[in-house]
Amino acid sequence: MTVQYRGQAPGSGVGKRRSRAPRKSVAERLDDGEITHEEARDAAREALLRILTAAQKSRHELEQALARKGFPESVVIPLLDRFDEVGLVDDAGYAGTIVRTRHGERGLARRAISAELRRRGIDEETATEALDQIDADDERVAGARLAEKLVVKTRGKDRDVRVRRAVGSLARKGYAPGMAFELVREALAADGEETDDLPYAD
Structure with a gap:
């Protein structure tokens, strides 16, 4: 049984969803002659400037972003080369x-x-x-500061728990296991924790 609403002519199709054709990408519109290469280039330039206004990006990230927007390589590569030349991509x-x-x-x-x-x-x-801006001493100083903050957060907990959590956090931040353990050991000792029975890292 078909329900007919007031004011609806039979067979009018009101209330039915209309299927929309998928929107063409810039590359497809360019291939079909709907836009010129210059228009595609101008659109890509505007898209690049909007991206760079929001946040600095690498050339690779910009290339990926424009590809997702449907811009072809023939437009993107020369444009990024130009942005590179003038220092907008660095x-x-x-x-x-x-x-x-x-x-x-x-x-x-x-x-x-x-x-x-x-x-x-x-x-x-x-x-x-x-x-190269970071040397071994810089890394150790930064790691020591982190280790100090991490052990302070776990005061009152079992020492092994404190060690495990702090070492794990340092490891996730890129510190080698040996250095992480050593920094945590030193931080715990400075915080008054007994560490004489803890092994030294190799």
């Missing part, structure tokens, strides 16, 4: 910023920061140069 500067903020603000070790740089598409040479 992987070296971006990598340096990541190293400084992750180490200085979060206390991350080189290993964890290196993994993030890889995820963001920073090439190995650029990443290595950026990571």
Whole structure:
């Protein structure tokens, strides 16, 4: 039985969902001649500027973002080359910023920061140069500060629990297991915890 609503003509189709054709990507519209290469390039430029206004990105991240928006490589690559030339895309500067903020603000070790740089598409040479800002002493100082904060948070708990939690947190921030254990041992001793029976890391 078909229900007919007041004011609805028979067979009018009111109330039925209309299927919409999938929206064409920029690449498809370009191939079909609906837009010119210049129009596609201008749209990609506007999209790039919006992305960069919100946050700094690596060239790889920008390339992926534009690809998701449907822009073809023939438009994206020359545009990114131009942005690179004028300094709007700067992987070296971006990598340096990541190293400084992750180490200085979060206390991350080189290993964890290196993994993030890889995820963001920073090439190995650029990443290595950026990571050279952090030496072994810098890493140890940052790790010691973290270890101190971590053991303070677990005061009153069983010592082995304190050790396990603090070492695990440092490991997740990129510190090698041996260094993490040593830093936690020192922090616990400074906090008045008995540590003479704890083994020293090799």
